[in-house]
Amino acid sequence: MRLRYLFVDMNSYFASAEQHYRPELRGKPVAVVPMIVDSTCCLAASYEAKYCGIKTGTSVAEARQRCPGITFIVADHVRYIKLHHQIVEAVESCLPITAILSIDEMVCRLWQQDQEEDQATALAAQIKQAIRTQVGESLRCSVGIGPNRMLAKLASDLQKPDGLTVIHPADLPDRLYSLELRDFPGIGRNMERRFHSAGITRVEQLCDLTVADMSRVWGSTVIGTAWYRLLRGDDVLPPPTHTRSLGHSQVLPPESRTEEGARAILMRLLHKAAGRLRQTGYWTRCVEVAVSYYGSEHWRASATIPLCQDTLGLLQTTADLWAMRPLGRPLKVSVTFSKLVSRENAAPSLLLEDRERLDLSQAMDHANMRFGIYSVYFGAMHGEQTGNRTRIAFHSVPDLSLIDP
Ligand SMILES: [Mg+2]
Known part of the structure; x- marks a missing residue:
């Protein structure tokens, strides 16, 4: 074989990119952050910062404590894309x-x-040499x-x-035994929990599973078989990850704890989640909206819909659900898509109207990739502070041709 x-x-891409653009930061602890306030978290840390125990997710306050000399830099995604x-x-x-x-x-x-x-x-x-010489030494x-x-x-x-x-x-497979289940791409927190409840806690046990057992844990013969073969070195495409739902939630900033403020933020979360849905190649069949109120009351409602991926369609369902909420002072809102269907299994609507909506959403994704995530959005979100654009890190670069041609 x-x-x-x-x-x-x-390695430490965002932080290294900053060190590339600002040579005075090379060899120094650097953290890239969405904004410079103590309550936010580091998006990336340079290796010098990592040696002080700072990593993605470390709070700015903690990073400052661990490494007093650290430089914080607000993320500049356009530069990183270039x-x-x-x-x-x-x-x-x-x-x-x-x-x-x-x-x-x-x-x-x-x-x-x-x-x-x-x-x-x-x-x-x-x-490695080409990156060093053609791009920069700090990368x-x-x-x-x-x-x-x-x-x-x-x-x-x-x-x-x-x-x-x-x-x-x-x-193989011995080489993998020193790894943790979570080290494998596709095994997230939920999947790890499922393996644990099946009594599988070590990679050695994972490698010992039969196709049937693997399929049982994954809940899918296609995925189970692919994993069985991948662990043995066969050249099969990585199976779709076990994405079952996708969504966003946000605790409302104090000034948005009103009916209008909460609605606008919900619509913004929807915009972001719908973009991710398209980016990851999923369609949804179910939209759920949830609101937490002061006094620890919760409300949630969901709607089953025909396969949908376009923002306008999802916006409509979300607005319908929102209209059903009880009144009260909102504290947190969330929108979740579940019953996801992957690109390979989706038979999207052939109706002209639906196709046009999807085209519109895709055009919006492209503009947002090019100019920043909230450059183009639907009227329902208008009026809400779209806040700091750099709060959203890029997880992938879907269409490179659209950025700096
Ligand atoms: Mg990396």
């Missing part, structure tokens, strides 16, 4: 990219003649090489920063 994939994962293009170009000067998985992750399928270890690792070294990456995409990605996680790790087909 051969090494078919090479995975590139940029740099991303340069990185893509540098990688492609060595090897064509098969898929860009997020702003700082990409995977390449190796040519037949490069599938032996010596050739594959030489290519990895070339890629480092961890490269993982493996027989399939999932194992190449896992390999890239094993050594940071500036790693180069090969997972050999011959070392």
